[in-house]
Amino acid sequence: MASGSKKVIYAALIGNSLISITKFAAAFVTGSSAMLSEGIHSMVDTGNQGLLLHGIARSKKPADEAFPFGHGKEIYFWSFIVAILIFALGGGISIYEGIKHLQHPEPIANPLINYIVLGLAMVFEGAAWLFAFREFSRAKGKWGYLEAVQRAKDPSIFVVLFEDTAAMLGLIVAFAGVALTQITGSYLFDGTASIIIGLILVGTAVWLAYETKGLLIGESANKAVVQGIRKMANDIDVVEYVNEVLTMHMGPDFVLVNMSVDFRDSVSADEVERAIGGMDGMIKQHFPQVKRIFIEAEKRFSSNS
Numbered sequence: 001m002a003s004g005s006k007k008v009i010y011a012a013l014i015g016n017s018l019i020s021i022t023k024f025a026a027a028f029v030t031g032s033s034a035m036l037s038e039g040i041h042s043m044v045d046t047g048n049q050g051l052l053l054h055g056i057a058r059s060k061k062p063a064d065e066a067f068p069f070g071h072g073k074e075i076y077f078w079s080f081i082v083a084i085l086i087f088a089l090g091g092g093i094s095i096y097e098g099i100k101h102l103q104h105p106e107p108i109a110n111p112l113i114n115y116i117v118l119g120l121a122m123v124f125e126g127a128a129w130l131f132a133f134r135e136f137s138r139a140k141g142k143w144g145y146l147e148a149v150q151r152a153k154d155p156s157i158f159v160v161l162f163e164d165t166a167a168m169l170g171l172i173v174a175f176a177g178v179a180l181t182q183i184t185g186s187y188l189f190d191g192t193a194s195i196i197i198g199l200i201l202v203g204t205a206v207w208l209a210y211e212t213k214g215l216l217i218g219e220s221a222n223k224a225v226v227q228g229i230r231k232m233a234n235d236i237d238v239v240e241y242v243n244e245v246l247t248m249h250m251g252p253d254f255v256l257v258n259m260s261v262d263f264r265d266s267v268s269a270d271e272v273e274r275a276i277g278g279m280d281g282m283i284k285q286h287f288p289q290v291k292r293i294f295i296e297a298e299k300r301f302s303s304n305s
Helices: 003-030 033-059 074-103 111-140 145-151 155-184 188-217 223-234 269-286
Strands: 239-251 254-263 290-297
Touching: 003 033, 003 111, 003 155, 033 074, 033 111, 033 155, 033 188, 074 155, 074 188, 074 239, 111 145, 111 155, 155 188, 223 239, 223 254, 223 269, 254 269, 269 290
Parallel strands: 254 290
Antiparallel strands: 239 254
16 A cells, blocks of 8 residues: 555545534534535545545455455445445535525525635645645556546545545535625525535545446456566466466455466476466566466466456
C-alpha cells in the first residue's frame, strides 16, 4: 500500500471533519436545505475516510490458517462499503431533504453566512482535491486518467479523488442554489440544489461501486503483467509451451499466479524442478507484486486463454 494514499486520506479526513461542522452550523442558522445536504455530504465523506483507513489497516494483517493468502482484499471490501454509504446516506438523504424542502419551502435567513461557509469550504476542499489529484497523477504513470481508474488495483486513491470531485461539484451547486434563491426570491432553487447534490453523489457511488466490484470478486493482473509472465516462462529452455497464465489480485500489492506449463518430454524431473525454481524467482524479481506462484506441469492444450 503506497504511503501516499494514506496521506491523501488523512488530508481529506481532517478537511471534511472541519468543513462538516461549519456546514451544519450554517444550515442550522440559515435553514438552507442545500447547506444541510452539503453538511451531510461532508459528514459521510469523513466517515468514509475512516473506513478506508480501517480497510488499509485490516489489509495489512498477515496470512493465517483461515486466510492463507492474507487479508489484502479488505481494502476492496471497505471501498465497496464506502460506495454504498455515499449512495444511501449521502445521495439518499440529500434527495429526500431536497424533496421535503420543495414540498414545504422555507426562507433562508442570513444567506451571507452560507456564502462565507461555502467559500471557505471551496478553498479547503479544493486543496484536498488538488492533493489527491497530484497523488493520483503521480501513481497513474503513462496511462490516461480514465484508463488509470479502470486499471488501478489500489482503490483508496481514486475513491478519495472521486469523493473530492463530487464535493467540489456539490459546493458549486449549493452556492448556485443559495444565490438563485436570494436573487429570485423563489425557495424552489434551494431544494432543487439539494436534489442535484444528491444525484451527483448517487452517480459517484455507482461509478465507485462498478470500479471496485471487479477487484472485490477477483480481478486479474494488468495485461502487461500477464504477458510479461508468459514471455518469461516461454523463454525457459525446458519449456515447450505455456498453456495459460491465471492471475488474481489478492490485494493492491499481492498478485497470485497459477500457470499451466508443458515441459519438454526429454527433460528429467530434476531439470523441471530447477526450471520451476528459476521461473519463480525471475517472475518475482521482475514483478514484485507477484507474491505466490503455482506452476502445474501439463500437456499442451488445443487452445489457450
